Every structure is written in C-alpha cells, then in structure tokens.
Amino acid sequence: MNAFTDSEWLAQEAAFAANRGHEAQILKGLKADAPMDLSASFAAEVAALALHRRATAAPKANSRFENWLSLLAACLLVGAGGAALGFDTGLGTAMRAALDAHPVPDFLWPALAALLAASAGLPNPSPKAPI
Amino acid sequence: MDQDQALAAAVLRGEPGAFERLVQQHQRLVWHIVQRTVRHTEDTRDLCQETFLRVHTSLHQYRGESRLGTWIARVAYSLALRHLERRGNTATIEPPASDEADTPTQWEPATPTDAVEAQVATQQTQRALHNAIARLEPLPRLLLTLYHLEELAIGEIAQITHLPEGTIKSHLFRSRKQLRGLLEAWQGTRP
Numbered sequence: 001m002n003a004f005t006d007s008e009w010l011a012q013e014a015a016f017a018a019n020r021g022h023e024a025q026i027l028k029g030l031k032a033d034a035p036m037d038l039s040a041s042f043a044a045e046v047a048a049l050a051l052h053r054r055a056t057a058a059p060k061a062n063s064r065f066e067n068w069l070s071l072l073a074a075c076l077l078v079g080a081g082g083a084a085l086g087f088d089t090g091l092g093t094a095m096r097a098a099l100d101a102h103p104v105p106d107f108l109w110p111a112l113a114a115l116l117a118a119s120a121g122l123p124n125p126s127p128k129a130p131i
Numbered sequence: 132m133d134q135d136q137a138l139a140a141a142v143l144r145g146e147p148g149a150f151e152r153l154v155q156q157h158q159r160l161v162w163h164i165v166q167r168t169v170r171h172t173e174d175t176r177d178l179c180q181e182t183f184l185r186v187h188t189s190l191h192q193y194r195g196e197s198r199l200g201t202w203i204a205r206v207a208y209s210l211a212l213r214h215l216e217r218r219g220n221t222a223t224i225e226p227p228a229s230d231e232a233d234t235p236t237q238w239e240p241a242t243p244t245d246a247v248e249a250q251v252a253t254q255q256t257q258r259a260l261h262n263a264i265a266r267l268e269p270l271p272r273l274l275l276t277l278y279h280l281e282e283l284a285i286g287e288i289a290q291i292t293h294l295p296e297g298t299i300k301s302h303l304f305r306s307r308k309q310l311r312g313l314l315e316a317w318q319g320t321r322p
Contacts, residue, residue, distance in 0.1 A: 004304045012307060016279070022314045026307065029260035030279055036162040037172055038179060043154035046180055050150060050187040 073117075135199035139190055154183050157200055160281055161207045164291070167273040168211035170265075178214055182207040197290055201283075204291045208273075215269070256317065263313045271306035274299055 004012075016023045039045075104112065138156075141149035161182050166175045185206050193202050264272060270292075277283045277291070278299075285296050292299070 003301055009300060009304060012304060016307070022311045023307075025256060025260060025314055026310045027279055029257060029264055029310075030275060032257065033261060033264045033276075034166050034170075034172075036159050036166075038158055038162060038176065042158060042179070043151045046154050046183045047148075047151040049180070050184055053184065054187070 136195045139193050142190055157203050160200055160204055163276045164204055164207045165211045167276045168269045169214055178210055182210055201287050201290050208291050259317050263310055267306055271302045274302045275306055278303055
C-alpha cells in the first residue's frame with residue numbers, strides 16, 4: 001500500500017519540477033553524487049575486448065555425430081587396450097568378429113584411423129588420409 | 132526505437148565502430164545503475180565492462196520491444212544485484228568525501244565575511260546532503276538516480292528493476308521526503 005495520497009505525490013512532483021529551494025538542492029546533490037568515472041577510452045577498450053573474446057571464443061560444442069564418433073573411438077580404444085594387456089573386455093572380441101565378417105578394404109584403413117583419431121582429439125596418424 | 136534497432140543490427144553485422152558507439156551512448160546510464168547499487172568505484176568499473184561484454188554476446192536476443200537503453204540497463208542491474216548477492220548483500224560503502232559536516236552542531240563559519248560564509252554554508256549543505264544520499268539504501272538511491280538524473284519514466288524503471296510502479300513511486304516519495312526533512316532540520320539549526 002502506498003504511504004502517500006495521489007495529491008501528496010503530485011505536490012511533491014510539482015516541487016521537484018519547479019526545481020527551487022530544497023528540491024533544487026536535492027537535485028544538485030544527486031548530480032554531484034558519484035559522477036561517472038570511466039576513462040575516455042573505455043568504449044574503445046571494451047569494444048576491442050569484446051571483439052577479442054569473440055575471436056578467441058571456444059569452438060562450438062561437438063555435433064551429435066562427433067559425439068557418437070568419440071564414444072565409438074573410446075570403446076575401440078578400451079577394447080584394443082584391453083586385448084593388448086591380455087584382458088578380454090568383450091569389445092576386442094566383438095571387433096575382431098566384426099572385422100572377420102566384414103573385412104575393411106586396405107585403402108580405407110588410413111581414413112578410418114584418421115577419423116577415429118580426430119574424433120578422439122588426437123593428431124591425424126596418417127597425414128595423407130582424406131580427413 | 133528505430134535508431135536502437137539500427138544500431139543493434141550494425142553491431143550484429145560487425146560494422147566497425149558500431150559497438151563502440153553503443154557503449155558511448157549507454158555508459159553513463161550503466162555507470163549510474165551499477166555505481167548506485169554496489170557503491171564501490173573499482174567494482175563498478177569492472178561491472179560496467181562486464182555489462183557491455185554481456186550485451187555484446189547476447190545482443191541477438193534484443194527484439195526491440197523496449198528501448199535499447201532499457202534492455203542494457205536490465206543487464207547492468209541484474210549483474211550489479213548478483214554482485215551484491217555474492218558479497219552477501221554487504222556492499223562496501225566508500226566513505227563520503229567528508230563526514231565532518233554530517234551533524235548540524237559541528238557547523239561553524241570559517242570566516243566572518245558574509246559572502247564566504249554563505250559559500251561555506253552551501254558547501255556544508257551539499258556535504259550533508261551527499262552523506263545523506265550515500266546512506267540511503269541502494270534501491271531508493273538507484274531509483275532517485277534513474278528518475279531524476281537519467282529522467283526515465285516510472286514505467287521504464289519498472290522494466291529495469293522488475294518492481295511494480297506503485298513500489299517505485301513509494302520509494303521515490305519516501306526518499307525525497309527523507310532528504311527534504313534532513314535539509315530542513317539541518318538548515319533550521321544552522322546559526
């Protein structure tokens with residue numbers, strides 16, 4: 001609930017609009033209170049910083065396909081790593097079975113390796129690969 | 132409104148100098164909002180910068196439904212409030228220029244001449260007023276600034292602060308009355 005009536009509000013508004021006496025002093029006091037203290041070059045500095053931030057912004061989040069590839073690469077790495085250490089994680093066995101059933105043509109191996117490396121964030125193991 | 136949208140579009144297109152122009156046009160308003168809220172000069176500078184960086188990254192969300200200044204002011208106000216919350220609502224209040232004139236009884240004319248006496252009295256009054264403004268709560272202080280210095284309409288202030296218009300009027304009425312009462316009391320007890 002308002003602590004004043006409409007007429008009180010209007011009277012106060014009129015007093016400030018007239019800008020005389022105490023009201024004038026209050027307005028003057030407000031103007032003098034903490035004036036803007038930004039440097040003359042503030043706008044240019046902020047603009048430069050904003051452009052810099054945009055230029056160096058983190059790359060966009062991976063697409064769903066890239067996420068899927070990363071997951072696949074991780075699974076294959078776990079499977080291969082497990083097999084190399086003598087553990088049968090199941091993934092290695094499944095991979096070998098899949099490759100036995102559907103052999104990958106030799107010319108596709110570099111591309112596949114590059115794809116898996118890229119999705120796992122590793123350098124391309126075969127620079128000549130198309131990816 | 133058209134000019135605002137044109138400026139926003141220029142910034143989004145990456146037009147050279149457009150964002151700098153936007154900052155120049157609104158930096159005073161942003162300063163007033165943040166400074167009146169957090170009351171700390173260094174923090175205010177940082178928050179002003181943060182406000183404009185935030186504006187730069189989210190300007191595509193500006194739909195032109197309000198003035199660009201109002202939209203930017205909302206960003207500034209919410210950042211300033213969050214800053215206060217992080218500090219546990221205990222804004223570091225910088226001391227006013229001088230506390231010595233705070234109480235009327237401490238006032239004494241510096242020289243016997245009338246002109247100088249009057250000047251000193253004015254300075255003392257302004258200092259007392261400054262102290263009184265500094266001691267207002269952040270919200271009424273901000274509302275007084277937006278209404279009287281930035282000359283924003285009550286409706287625009289309501290958009291920035293998310294307060295009902297009646298509440299804003301109430302704050303304005305009370306704080307103006309408080310400041311007027313202080314001046315009356317102060318000048319009434321002057322020698």
